[in-house]
Amino acid sequence: xxxxxxxxxxxxxxxxxxxxxxxxxxxxxxxxxxxxxxxxxxxxxxxxxxxxxxxxxxxxxxxxxxxxxxxxxxxxxxxxxxxxxxxxxxxxxxxxxxxxxxxxxxxxxxxxxxxxxxxxxxxxxxxxxxxxxxxxxxxxxxxxxxxxxxxxxxxxxxxxxxxxxxxxxxxxxxxxxxxxxxxxxxxxxxxxxxxxxxxxxxxxxxxxxxxxxxxxxxxxxxxxxxxxxxxxxxxxxxxxxxxxxxxxxxxxxxxxxxxxxxxxxxxxxxxxxxxxxxxxxxxxxxxxxxxxxxxxxxxxxxxxxxxxxxxxxxxxxxxxxxxxxxxxxxxxxxxxxxxxxxxxxxxxxxxxxxxxxxxxxxxxxxxxxxxxxxxxxxxxxxxxxxxxxxxxxxxxxx
Amino acid sequence: xxxxxxxxxxxxxxxxxxxxxxxxxxxxxxxxxxxxxxxxxxxxxxxxxxxxxxxxxxxxxxxxxxxxxxxxxxxxxxxxxxxxxxxxxxxxxxxxxxxxxxxxxxxxxxxxxxxxxxxxxxxxxxxxxxxxxxxxxxxxxxxxxxxxxxxxxxxxxxxxxxxxxxxxxxxxxxxxxxxxxxxxxxxxxxxxxxxxxxxxxxxxxxxxxxxxxxxxxxxxxxxxxxxxxxxxxxxxxxxxxxxxxxxxxxxxxxxxxxxxxxxxxxxxxxxxxxxxxxxxxxxxxxxxxxxxxxxxxxxxxxxxxxxxxxxxxxxxxxxxxxxxxxxxxxxxxxxxxxxxxxxxxxxxxxxxxxxxxxxxxxxxxxxxxxxxxxxxxx
Numbered sequence: 001x002x003x004x005x006x007x008x009x010x011x012x013x014x015x016x017x018x019x020x021x022x023x024x025x026x027x028x029x030x031x032x033x034x035x036x037x038x039x040x041x042x043x044x045x046x047x048x049x050x051x052x053x054x055x056x057x058x059x060x061x062x063x064x065x066x067x068x069x070x071x072x073x074x075x076x077x078x079x080x081x082x083x084x085x086x087x088x089x090x091x092x093x094x095x096x097x098x099x100x101x102x103x104x105x106x107x108x109x110x111x112x113x114x115x116x117x118x119x120x121x122x123x124x125x126x127x128x129x130x131x132x133x134x135x136x137x138x139x140x141x142x143x144x145x146x147x148x149x150x151x152x153x154x155x156x157x158x159x160x161x162x163x164x165x166x167x168x169x170x171x172x173x174x175x176x177x178x179x180x181x182x183x184x185x186x187x188x189x190x191x192x193x194x195x196x197x198x199x200x201x202x203x204x205x206x207x208x209x210x211x212x213x214x215x216x217x218x219x220x221x222x223x224x225x226x227x228x229x230x231x232x233x234x235x236x237x238x239x240x241x242x243x244x245x246x247x248x249x250x251x252x253x254x255x256x257x258x259x260x261x262x263x264x265x266x267x268x269x270x271x272x273x274x275x276x277x278x279x280x281x282x283x284x285x286x287x288x289x290x291x292x293x294x295x296x297x298x299x300x301x302x303x304x305x306x307x308x309x310x311x312x313x314x315x316x317x318x319x320x321x322x323x324x325x326x327x328x329x330x331x332x333x334x335x336x337x338x339x340x341x342x343x344x345x346x347x348x349x350x351x352x353x354x355x356x357x358x359x360x361x362x363x364x365x366x367x368x369x370x371x372x373x374x375x376x377x378x379x380x381x382x383x384x385x386x387x388x389x390x391x392x393x394x395x396x397x398x
Numbered sequence: 399x400x401x402x403x404x405x406x407x408x409x410x411x412x413x414x415x416x417x418x419x420x421x422x423x424x425x426x427x428x429x430x431x432x433x434x435x436x437x438x439x440x441x442x443x444x445x446x447x448x449x450x451x452x453x454x455x456x457x458x459x460x461x462x463x464x465x466x467x468x469x470x471x472x473x474x475x476x477x478x479x480x481x482x483x484x485x486x487x488x489x490x491x492x493x494x495x496x497x498x499x500x501x502x503x504x505x506x507x508x509x510x511x512x513x514x515x516x517x518x519x520x521x522x523x524x525x526x527x528x529x530x531x532x533x534x535x536x537x538x539x540x541x542x543x544x545x546x547x548x549x550x551x552x553x554x555x556x557x558x559x560x561x562x563x564x565x566x567x568x569x570x571x572x573x574x575x576x577x578x579x580x581x582x583x584x585x586x587x588x589x590x591x592x593x594x595x596x597x598x599x600x601x602x603x604x605x606x607x608x609x610x611x612x613x614x615x616x617x618x619x620x621x622x623x624x625x626x627x628x629x630x631x632x633x634x635x636x637x638x639x640x641x642x643x644x645x646x647x648x649x650x651x652x653x654x655x656x657x658x659x660x661x662x663x664x665x666x667x668x669x670x671x672x673x674x675x676x677x678x679x680x681x682x683x684x685x686x687x688x689x690x691x692x693x694x695x696x697x698x699x700x701x702x703x704x705x706x707x708x709x710x711x712x713x714x715x716x717x718x719x720x721x722x723x724x725x726x727x728x729x730x731x732x733x734x735x736x737x738x739x740x741x742x743x744x745x746x747x748x749x750x751x752x753x754x755x756x757x758x759x760x761x762x763x764x765x766x767x768x769x770x771x772x773x774x775x776x
Binding site for chain 1: 489525529530531534545553556574575595597598599600601605607610661666668671674676677685697725729733736739740741742743747749750751754755758762764767768
């Protein structure tokens with residue numbers, strides 16, 4: 001038992017820290033906490049990583065990755081959170097890439113993987129449908145084989161950053177006669193510029209635009225864009241979901257979130273004193289921090305298993321459930337800390353140009369929209385109810 | 399023991415419910431919230447014509463009802479439609495300031511103005527650093543001849559963009575947080591020296607930052623006692639809390655109905671998700687929370703005219719119960735709706751935001767738990 005980093009790991013941490021200090025694009029600083037980013041911002045960040053040779057932090061060397069150990073990857077993530085960098089969009093890098101590495105043809109790997117690293121292709125995920133959420137296998141989007149093409153028809157939804165994407169990986173039904181819903185599904189790569197692909201924005205209750213509906217009307221895709229074998233897509237889809245759950249704990253980002261909460265709570269007054277000195281409030285922050293510490297050590301245990309070559313197991317559902325509960329709680333307490341200035345809403349309503357008297361403190365503006373937005377975390381990536389089912393079945397054998 | 403409403407009160411509820419369902423459907427509400435003015439003066443006139451604005455005043459006061467029970471009924475039904483117009487600010491807060499603190503002349507003039515729909519109030523009490531403390535007042539009112547001169551900055555004044563008049567707390571003596579020395583003033587919004595910056599709030603309402611710069615008012619602008627305004631403010635705010643709780647109960651009912659109906663029609667794994675026991679129990683918890691909140695709303699409404707301590711205990715207890723219920727009901731409603739619950743297109747998210755804002759209006763759960771604890775142990 002040892003939770004200390006080795007001297008090499010500590011040196012690595014310093015290296016990452018120095019890189020982020022000097023090479024993280026100056027124009028991107030602060031954008032993460034202000035929740036404002038464009039496609040160009042993500043590309044700029046990717047370019048900086050790529051220039052340093054860290055374009056794919058989690059990939060093995062043979063595919064152009066860093067070849068880092070699980071611990072190095074953990075350190076990198078933690079340092080990025082500390083520096084409040086933009087996240088690396090996971091759709092190509094963390095979701096599609098492992099599937100390609102495991103199941104795609106050599107040609108496909110050689111073509112698509114480098115383009116993820118250099119930012120040529122921005123990917124999005126075509127999984128959920130209006131009728132297929134938690135029950136993903138009930139998906140209906142179909143791909144019909146006509147000669148050397150598939151013709152795709154159907155609708156995907158909750159396509160995160162679909163409006164930025166160049167490509168989408170789509171789960172389609174290729175065998176409508178299959179006996180079980182999990183059978184007859186294929187994993188197909190689609191160029192978003194193909195005629196018949198249409199992206200329609202979904203505005204969420206916080207007023208933001210992250211997710212979309214993606215419609216497919218007679219979209220003609222070469223058969224060469226099939227990943228793995230036809231009708232075996234469910235296997236790949238599950239493989240992807242297992243990878244989606246690692247890293248979903250968000251421990252490092254949550255630590256930063258609590259740090260920010262403490263900063264805000266030390267200037268926001270309650271009965272004339274900083275609210276962090278109010279025992280009721282302080283106690284809630286402590287409880288939250290203790291929950292996060294527990295999650296951190298649970299994640300470290302998972303990490304240790306992983307570094308011993310054991311892949312992420314169903315325990316990763318714990319990370320998803322607890323991680324999202326903590327993320328939500330941070331936003332809830334931050335909103336609570338800011339008091340009355342949580343109410344003004346400025347998104348889409350430009351101020352009247354009078355900058356003499358800013359309305360409330362800067363940190364207050366996004367607290368309520370962020371609290372609302374973070375309700376998504378217990379819904380996406382397999383709702384927390386589904387994660388409970390996974391633990392019940394796969395871990396407890398119920 | 400009687401929790402029945404009079405036939406007039408039942409009739410009032412029907413009238414409001416009908417108006418909300420006909421004139422306040424969700425799409426209309428959404429459009430109004432996003433419009434430039436942010437409210438509908440014409441529907442306010444209709445409230446007046448239907449007698450809603452006078453329903454919580456007695457006949458002697460020029461109204462058509464009795465008091466808090468009518469305000470509770472109207473607030474709950476308004477809650478179901480997420481009504482934007484300043485009923486709480488004008489009728490409940492403005493009305494109760496005059497009712498409990500106004501001179502005969504003020505009552506006559508302003509209650510009539512409220513009932514006819516011509517006068518609308520906003521309550522300017524909170525300040526950038528005061529959080530929820532009603533006694534924490536830095537805005538000053540200096541004696542100037544027969545009248546006063548006001549200076550200061552009031553934060554997040556709900557309904558101010560729609561108001562004709564502001565009810566303002568200002569310090570006439572003592573230190574920033576002293577209980578004594580707070581005086582309540584009535585200030586016309588177009589008075590010289592009053593400036594506002596208007597903006598929307600997260601829940602689709604409107605508010606303003608209000609700045610007072612050497613605003614001169616007469617002695618007749620004082621509502622209640624000079625230096626002794628705080629007990630009046632507390633009483634009025636407790637009335638507002640009761641109405642706010644009723645509004646929240648209206649929101650809970652809509653959220654719970656929407657969630658149950660969605661769970662019955664949404665199919666996953668070949669069956670309605672309503673058949674999953676884990677969701678059934680959550681919906682039962684949501685239902686119980688709404689019922690408990692409703693009970694507390696009755697309780698506080700019936701105790702508004704009791705002695706200060708009993709009234710404050712009741713208001714804080716209700717606000718705590720409603721605050722806790724609000725978190726549970728609003729969060730679970732979104733969760734059970736899944737992705738759809740996150741969208742701007744569905745009403746659930748809008749109720750979520752309103753319920754979230756109600757939790758912190760006039761003191762959040764922690765603030766009221768503390769007040770309750772202090773009062774019950776002191």
